[in-house]
Amino acid sequence: xxxxxxxxxxxxxxxxxxxxxxxxxxxxxxxxxxxxxxxxxxxxxxxxxxxxxxxxxxxxxxxxxxxxxxxxxxxxxxxxxxxxxxxxxxxxxxxxxxxxxxxxxxxxxxxxxxxxxxxxxxxxxxxxxxxxxxxxxxxxxxxxxxxxxxxxxxxxxxxxxxxxxxxxxxxxxxxxxxxxxxxxxxxxxxxxxxxxxxxxxxxxxxxxxxxxxxxxxxxxxxxxxxxxxxxxxxxxxxxxxxxxxxxxxxxxxxxxxxxxxxxxxxxx
Numbered sequence: 001x002x003x004x005x006x007x008x009x010x011x012x013x014x015x016x017x018x019x020x021x022x023x024x025x026x027x028x029x030x031x032x033x034x035x036x037x038x039x040x041x042x043x044x045x046x047x048x049x050x051x052x053x054x055x056x057x058x059x060x061x062x063x064x065x066x067x068x069x070x071x072x073x074x075x076x077x078x079x080x081x082x083x084x085x086x087x088x089x090x091x092x093x094x095x096x097x098x099x100x101x102x103x104x105x106x107x108x109x110x111x112x113x114x115x116x117x118x119x120x121x122x123x124x125x126x127x128x129x130x131x132x133x134x135x136x137x138x139x140x141x142x143x144x145x146x147x148x149x150x151x152x153x154x155x156x157x158x159x160x161x162x163x164x165x166x167x168x169x170x171x172x173x174x175x176x177x178x179x180x181x182x183x184x185x186x187x188x189x190x191x192x193x194x195x196x197x198x199x200x201x202x203x204x205x206x207x208x209x210x211x212x213x214x215x216x217x218x219x220x221x222x223x224x225x226x227x228x229x230x231x232x233x234x235x236x237x238x239x240x241x242x243x244x245x246x247x248x249x250x251x252x253x254x255x256x257x258x259x260x261x262x263x264x265x266x267x268x
Contacts, residue, residue, distance in 0.1 A: 025060025
């Protein structure tokens with residue numbers, strides 16, 4: 001069974017529902033979009049953007065929405081330092097987190113959840129966990145298929161990985177059904193975990209995904225190299241603006257210092 005068929009079969013369940021797709025234009029959300037179209041779903045695309053920043057994600061999302069004649073809702077996060085601090089304090093307190101990836105990954109979903117009207121929220125979240133795209137997985141799994149398998153399995157089992165449990169909670173609290181096939185479709189997860197590093201990522205990163213959607217991707221030149229949500233959206237740089245403010249009481253060089261400071265203020 002090919003991965004496109006596995007995803008299509010899961011999405012068939014939602015063909016009579018209103019569907020939102022959290023979209024970046026990257027390979028993971030693109031695979032879900034193309035499978036939606038396969039089964040007759042025309043999702044509304046939702047992308048977030050930092051005020052005054054037209055990121056690669058938002059540019060790709062606009063282009064793809066235009067190609068397929070889909071509505072794209074751009075959810076803007078204002079460049080307001082006080083609101084940024086408020087968001088971080090809220091995230092730290094509510095979810096009891098302090099890691100950079102957690103705080104930065106959770107923040108945009110607070111804004112997206114408020115704007116989405118559809119009952120089903122589809123996301124490519126956690127694809128990198130089972131595909132093993134991190135540098136650590138790529139290096140350690142290069143010559144050892146069992147190590148590559150175990151590292152990905154451990155990530156998949158961790159509900160906090162990719163902030164999955166927190167993001168799902170955000171949508172649960174506004175009455176939306178959060179669907180993340182790369183996390184919650186066991187057949188799809190098993191498909192990826194059964195593959196070695198070279199099968200998944202040679203000659204292209206996310207080669208298997210590319211192969212399954214090749215005609216659509218090549219026709220419209222949609223292939224993009226993998227990059228993190230924080231980096232590609234400009235979110236990381238926006239948070240780092242806090243290093244220039246009064247909250248940086250000890251002149252930390254990394255934003256992690258500020259996150260730890262906020263965490264200690266709340267919990268210690």
